Amino acid sequence: MFDNLREDWRTYERDPARQGLWVMVVYRFGRWRYGIRPRLLRVPFSFLYKLLKPVSEILTGIELPCEVTLGRRFRIDHFGGIIISGDVVFGDDCVIRNGVTVGLRHTGHRGSPVIGNRVDIGAGAKILGPIHIGDDVAIGANAVVITDVPSNSIAVGIPARILPRKDRNQAAPVEIAAATTQMEAVI
Structure with missing residues (x-):
C-alpha cells in the first residue's frame, strides 16, 4: 500500500490539495484491508473504510x-461527477476528467469495460458495457462509447465513432525539412 501511495503522491505532483489524491488514499486503504488476516483483525479496518468512502465521495x-x-499512475485530473463501477479494470497511466462514467450498460447485466494502458478519457465521457478499450486511446469529451475501441484510436461523438490516431512521428520529418529550408534561406 505504501509503495502505491508514494507513486500516487508523485503522480499528483506532491500536491495535497488535489481531490484525486484524497480519493486514491481511501481507495488504496480499502484495497489494503483485504489482505489483513484473520477476518477478525480486518473488521475495524473495514469499518473505518466504510466511514471514509462516503466522506470522500461527498467531499470530492x-x-x-x-x-x-487500477494500473499504476492512475490520475483523476478534475474532480466531480466521476462514477466508476466496481468491476472495471484500468491499465497503467490512465487519465480521467470530471463527469466521466465507466461501468455497466444496463442494470442487472454484468460486464464492465476493460481499459488499456495510456488511455486519456475526456470530460463527460461515458464508457459502458462489457467492452475493451485498447492501449494509447483518446476518448473525446462527452463521447458515449458502447463498442470496443482498438489501440491507437480516438473515440468521439454520440455514439462514439472510432478514428485512427495520427502518428506523431510522421509529422516530424516534414517539420525538420521545413526548418532546414528556412535555415538555408537565411544563410
Missing part, C-alpha cells in the same frame, strides 16, 4: 470503489 464527487482494478 468521485465514486471509486476499492473493487476496481
Whole structure:
C-alpha cells in the first residue's frame, strides 16, 4: 500500500490539495484491508473504510470503489461527477476528467469495460458495457462509447465513432525539412 501511495503522491505532483489524491488514499486503504488476516483483525479496518468512502465521495464527487482494478499512475485530473463501477479494470497511466462514467450498460447485466494502458478519457465521457478499450486511446469529451475501441484510436461523438490516431512521428520529418529550408534561406 505504501509503495502505491508514494507513486500516487508523485503522480499528483506532491500536491495535497488535489481531490484525486484524497480519493486514491481511501481507495488504496480499502484495497489494503483485504489482505489483513484473520477476518477478525480486518473488521475495524473495514469499518473505518466504510466511514471514509462516503466522506470522500461527498467531499470530492468521485465514486471509486476499492473493487476496481487500477494500473499504476492512475490520475483523476478534475474532480466531480466521476462514477466508476466496481468491476472495471484500468491499465497503467490512465487519465480521467470530471463527469466521466465507466461501468455497466444496463442494470442487472454484468460486464464492465476493460481499459488499456495510456488511455486519456475526456470530460463527460461515458464508457459502458462489457467492452475493451485498447492501449494509447483518446476518448473525446462527452463521447458515449458502447463498442470496443482498438489501440491507437480516438473515440468521439454520440455514439462514439472510432478514428485512427495520427502518428506523431510522421509529422516530424516534414517539420525538420521545413526548418532546414528556412535555415538555408537565411544563410
